[in-house]
Amino acid sequence: MADRALPVDGDEFRRLFEEHKDTVFRVLYRLAGNRHDAEDLVQDTFVRLWRKREQFRGDGSVEGYLRRIAYRTFLNARARLSRPRAHENNGREPVDHGPDPSESASRAELRSFLLAHVRRAVEELPDSWREPFVLFRYEGMKLKEIADTLGITPKAAEIRVARALERVSGRLRELKAKYGEAL
Amino acid sequence: MSHDLERIRDYVEDRLPPAEREAFAAEIARDPGLAELVETYELVVRATSDAPPAATTTFLDVVVRARAARRIPRPLLAAAALLVAVAIFAFLSAPLKRTPAPVTLKAIPLALRPAPEAPPHWPPELLTHKTADEDGLLFYDDLSTALAVAKAARAHVFLFIHFPGCSWCDEFRDVQCRDEAVIKAAEPYVLLTLDWRKAPEALREDPNGGWPIFDVLDADGRKIDGFKGMEPAGTVAEFLLGRTHPRPDWEGLGEGARRLEEAEAAGDAARRLELYRQVAAADNALSEVARAHIAAMEKEAQDALFAAREDVLRLGAAAAADRLGSAAAPLRGTPYGDDLDRVHTFVREHGSFPELKE
Structure with missing residues (x-):
């Protein structure tokens, strides 16, 4: 797919959509945090791509170009997204972190319990930490690329990713303090 | 830290080259954090x-989304933005239009004034009064003129009634009328001489009492005082001086009459009003004449203003504006014209008649 022009007719564009929609969806799902917003953003991303098809100079991969449009679409839409924020639970039912490990729990069950907590800890990160962390973790971006994508300084990107990791690490320490032997 | x-x-995801991976593993082993x-x-x-x-x-979802979000052409967008701006401006200015500020009148009174009487005309040649020349006293020989001048000057009339063939009458003309004391004493009077035969009935006294006949009349022609027969100049002067009577400012009256004449000829309303005000400021009979002229000007403006208010209701704002514009033009430069201009502007801008304040 690299180094080729964007399609200018509907059929080719449909093929490009089918080829890349899952990749774009995965990125946006992880950034937005829910399927509903991610689906919307995928549509917006491809609409933008169609409008900008003539601006694509062909000096990079279409996928890279598409990802950049997806990030930009997410950033533009961020204020209106409906992502449920687990860390702002506001009086709703407590978040289910899975069953408590007991003496009789198997090692596999303990591992599952631990991973559920880690996943939840990542989901509960503040947006300003979670977004660079998602790009770092899933997109494999260097900190400089994260900074460019989010419009922040490289130092800020580094601090946010580090704090995200420290926050998850802290949760792990709490769990170990509580269930040390079992975990 | 970024490096770390x-x-x-890269270590966890197994993307480090083997040597680097080994070195990093050793580092991890040394550093618990x-x-x-x-x-x-x-x-x-x-x-x-x-x-x-x-x-x-x-x-299909993407196609539907693209159609729903189809970009509006820039000129249309600009036109829409302009319309929105105009709508916002109209909305913001609407309260001002609903309750525009009242117009404050500086000269035209709001209380309805009665129409002033037509002010009298005083020819300056009458009021530039001269009681004597090198030939002695100068007399009017027409009763109505003399009374008009007396009224304008708030003066009394000194009437000398003669009769043809009356030698005393001739002597009075030749002697007393050239006497300096008499000339001086006669100065406050309007001087009138009449032939007994042509005098009004009320003034035609019995000629047997002596000649000439002398009367003092008020400005309405009523006799106030008098004497008959020939008297020496000193007695005549004493008679004239001894009476209580108004002492007109002949010079001021002459100047006032000249200004009134100039005002009537002036095409410029501002100049006309200025002259009327100068005359009105003097305390003489002409002040009232000048005030009457000012009142007529004020009434003209007030009539136009009130008529325009009715026009708005009956004929519409355009008719009212026309009337105000026509009325303001000849009064331009005066406070009355300014008032009419302000109301005219309001009616044109708002299409309604303003609330008026004094």
């Missing part, structure tokens, strides 16, 4: 490795 974060990730972060990141990777759900969005 990226190396932690680093080891904790590596362990955390390993757990994060495992915890978040589940594949996300598959996208259900179809190409």
Whole structure:
């Protein structure tokens, strides 16, 4: 797919959509945090791509170009997204972190319990930490690329990713303090 | 720190070259803090490795979205923005239009004034009074003129009634009328001489009492005093001086009359009003004449204003504006014209008649 022009007719564009929609969806799902917003953003991303098809100079991969449009679409839409924020639970039912490990729990069950907590800890990160962390973790971006994508300084990107990791690490320490032997 | 974060990730995801990986492993073994972060990141990777759900969005969804969000052409967008701006401006200015500020009148009174009587005309040649020349006293020989001058000057009339063939009458003309004391004493009077035969009935006294006959009349022609027969100049002067009577400012009256004449000829309303005001400021009979002229000007403006208010209701704002414009033009430069101009502007801008204040 690299180094080729964007399609200018509907059929080719449909093929490009089918080829890349899952990749774009995965990125946006992880950034937005829910399927509903991610689906919307995928549509917006491809609409933008169609409008900008003539601006694509062909000096990079279409996928890279598409990802950049997806990030930009997410950033533009961020204020209106409906992502449920687990860390702002506001009086709703407590978040289910899975069953408590007991003496009789198997090692596999303990591992599952631990991973559920880690996943939840990542989901509960503040947006300003979670977004660079998602790009770092899933997109494999260097900190400089994260900074460019989010419009922040490289130092800020580094601090946010580090704090995200420290926050998850802290949760792990709490769990170990509580269930040390079992975990 | 950035180096560490990226190396932690690359180590956990097994993307480091073998030598570098080995060195980093040794580093982890020496640094418990680093080891904790590596362990955390390993757990994060495992915890978040589940594949996300598959996208259900179809190409049709994208087409529908694209049509719904079809970009509006820039000129249309600019036109819409302009319309919105105009609408906002209209909305913001609407309260002002609903309750425009009242117009404050500086000269035209709001209380309805009666129409002033036509002011009398005083020819300056009458009021530039001269009671005598080198030939002695100068007499009017027409009763109505003399009374008019007397009225304008608030003066009394000294009437000398003669009769043809009356030698005393001739002597009075030749002697007393040239006497300086008499000339001086006669100065406050309007001087009138009449032939007994042509005098009004009320003034035609019995000629047997002596000649000439002398009367003092008020400005309405009523006799106030008098004497008959020839008297020496000193007695005549004494008679004239001894009476209580008004002493007109002949010079001021002459100047006032000249100004009134100039005002009537002036095409410029501002100049006309200025002259009327100068005359009105003097305390003489002409002041009232000048005030009458000012009142007529004021009434003209007031009539136009009130008529325009009715026009708005009966004929519409355009008719009212026409009337106000026509009325203001000849009064331009005066406070009355300014008042009419302000109301005229209001009616044109708002299409209604303003609330008026004094």
